[in-house]
Amino acid sequence: MLRRRFSLVWLVSLASFGCFAEGQAPNTAVVASPACTVEVPMRRLTPQQYAHAIGDLFDGAVEPSARFPEQAGRSVTGFSTEPGLNGVDALAAEQILLAAEDVALQIPGVLDCDDEECAARFLDRLTTRAFRRTPTEAEQVNLRKVFLDVRADEAAVDEATAMTVAVILQSPQFLYTIEAGASDTPVRALTSNEIATRLALLLWDSIPDDALLAAAAEGRLETSEGVAAEARRMLADEKAERMSRRFFREWMHVDALTAVSRDPARHDWYDAAFAASIGESFDRFVHRALTEGWTVEELLTASTAPVDDVLAEHYGVAAPSEPWSWVDVDPERAVGVMTQPAVMASLAHYGESSYVRRGHFVVSGLLCRSLGDPPANATQEVVQIENWLRPGASRRELSRAVQRRTECGSCHLTLDPPGLAFEHFDATGRWRDHDVYGNVIDASGEIGALRLEFSGARELMEGVADRFEARECVDRQVFRFFASRMDEDADRCVLDQMQSNDGSVRGGLMTLVGSDAFRYRRTGSAEGTP
């Protein structure tokens, strides 16, 4: 009796959300497979995406659990969405369970339901948002059984609801990007709901909201214009800050900044408040760069920065009346995103700047030149070389000695000069005229392989920004960010399309989401087919 009544209620409530029920219509606008598609691996929500998704699912009324599995391993792209970092082993399976329980325990506090009908409406809406589509018949039966079994065990409505939520949040429909598409062919047209999920994970680092699911249901994501229109709405939403923050922080290695400590004997101003300020300045800088569509030249050479009292002192400018006002800084001391103190401090050591990390980032992160890993004995070698130098030798002297070693020189010849161009910025990103050993800093140099001569960070970055590779590299980073893997030769067609944009991160993103590759998926087994 009870079961029967419930199943009816469940169906009634589904009808009330009929707008989503139509959302699974396949993308039928294009019948023939498009020529340019790419392979995108199935991804599991990252810990960040999970936290955002829980927040969005319950409109901020429920705290995400801290027990969701942490990332494990080293990212090849630098981005956190790589499948290898977000695997499910025995431990992760249990942590996902415990995290789901933590959320379930909060359900009675947010559920305003006395009867099963109301609970069914709640679960219906939640499942649709969590799965990013209307649940299938089989899924409904399965979840309904969980609810009723718990009810049969004399549980209250809110308790049965909570336990059903625990199942929903452990289900692969919630945890993974399931991109089965609308056909069983090697190149698959994604369903509108799958496209909506791609958009939300890319631009909001979370799952779709109701408006995005409605756009999918109404067929507005079936064309590249429709997807682009939705993307513009999403980039204007404040949730896009999650995306700019994650993309730029992961690209520029600005991670866990507050946990970084700096030798207090040399940098006594580096504390948690300083780290928080330079982190916020960075986030504001890159979010503006994203939303205003800064070109690569602007991104790499702008001499302005958002400043609070801490940053004002850091840059040696007058404190603004309004915190986080944008202030023009001496163009030698503010050279685009690179000299954002958060970047300089991240690309540094505990007690000293790191010309190797900085140079490596310019070459591999901004120019996308592959350098490979250093030889296993690199650290021992450099300690030995340092012992031969005079005490208090400058980093430039060390670099010269390292470059004289043939096995070291091949890479360091290219990566040291751009790193040494930033020697005026200490391990906290603060300007200095002398290094920690008292040597006068010489920030000039040249990169032979790029035929680039410069005196200081500004000339270097102007030269880099002028290179075709820098513009292309921005696109490649955006592509890796989206595809959760390194770009390969097979992805050339998409990268070529992205080249048509204005060289901005925003332009690259918009071209990408408007491409066929965004609405189709090539599966791995179909490699080589168009």
Place this chain on the structure above:
Amino acid sequence: MSVDRRRFLVGAGGAALALPWLPSLRGTAYAQAQPPKRLAIVYFSHGLVRTRWAPASTGPLPATGPISDLLAPLGDVREHVLVLSGLGNPARHLYEGDNHDCANNTILTNAKPQSLALAGGESIDQAAARLLVGRGQLPSALLPVTPGRYYTMFFSETGGVVSPSTRFSPNPRLAAEGLFATLPSQSTGGGSRPTLQQRLRDGRASMLDAVTENLKSVRSGLSSEDRQRLDAHAEHLHALSQRYTVGAPSGGHCTQPDFGTIPSVDVEPEAAGTRDDETAPAQIDNIVRAFACDVTRVAALQFNETENPSFPWLYDGSVTACRGSYATWHDMVHLGQPTGADADTGVPSLMRGQTFYITQLAELIRRLATTPDIDGTSTLLDNTLVLALTDFGDESHGSANIPVVLAGLGGRLETGRHVALEGRTMGDLYATLLGLLGAPSGTTFGRTERIAWDTLHNLELWNDDVRPERFFHGPLPI
């Protein structure tokens, strides 16, 4: 016969038998089950005062009076105890580096460290776990007595710290909640209504099955690569569900303890070691319960405050009194020992603190000896091998003559004795222990080859005339 045994236990053990989770002895299938073998490790740092721990002579332990100055607390359980002296840890010398890192990376692994942070292979508990784990148990459980600040000695096969799923909180109540999550809640049998938290815990197996059902429904549309990943996920769900289904093989006799009665002690890392008198007995209780309910078959009690344990409960609450004029306990270990300039003040303090560790070891042995095993006729100690050891053999952090105490395995280990084993190694010991736990004969553990002493590092820390010839010679004559 079994009833006589039980009477004896009641007489010897007292209160332990009143524990509510223990099964009744009367005629259930469960009571006839064959108890599994188990391993319990007790680990503490900085050795024992070199001249004060070993019994004066080898052979049977004295029938009355203290076994030795430091092992006196073991007097009541002496018939269960086997004291081993003379064992060395040559693997420590395979790596050049800090004594503490090198000793801790090798003492339970008998392998060359990959780096100061990475051991050369798994620790003995992990090898034993593979040997002993049955269906549905947690392979091993590491129970720290206090937040770890410096070192670990428990490693997985890759040399990294053992899996977080087998490391428990130093807060005994949190540890119990994790450890006994798979047992049914006490209140589900009847009585008061279960809380949502209890429902979630008890419903884990069925929820996991529902998740698996959902997983199957998406599987069909995916590419083969994606399917493989989901299948791997499904396997882990299955194993987890099985663990929660099996719970304990007690047929429902083992229920979750009343978590509210287990001490909840949170210690800030800076205050590590200041409340061991509360946490150590409670973690011992967790180990005994875990064995009695067959939640795991390998457990380790780790006293992990190494730098500056302070034993304030022995000194009217003072956290500095135990180290006298020394800056830290660690300093006192180096200087306050028999050969040091300040031996008269340091040695009594060191012994007072170290006696606490031995007292806890005695408590674990006593509890295991007075708790019936799942067959209802034997005790947990009859089927459990206890291994107590420390990292160093002397005040210079030497690696020869490491104090080792074994206990248990009723009859399969000839206890009540002291055996001197100069020239033998931890590798010999671990191979012997694995054999006692049922490994095939010829099983070895870690390094086995001849020791090339001229290639080793920090040999001044050997501090002993007797040098082992190999990392492994064969099972010990014990």
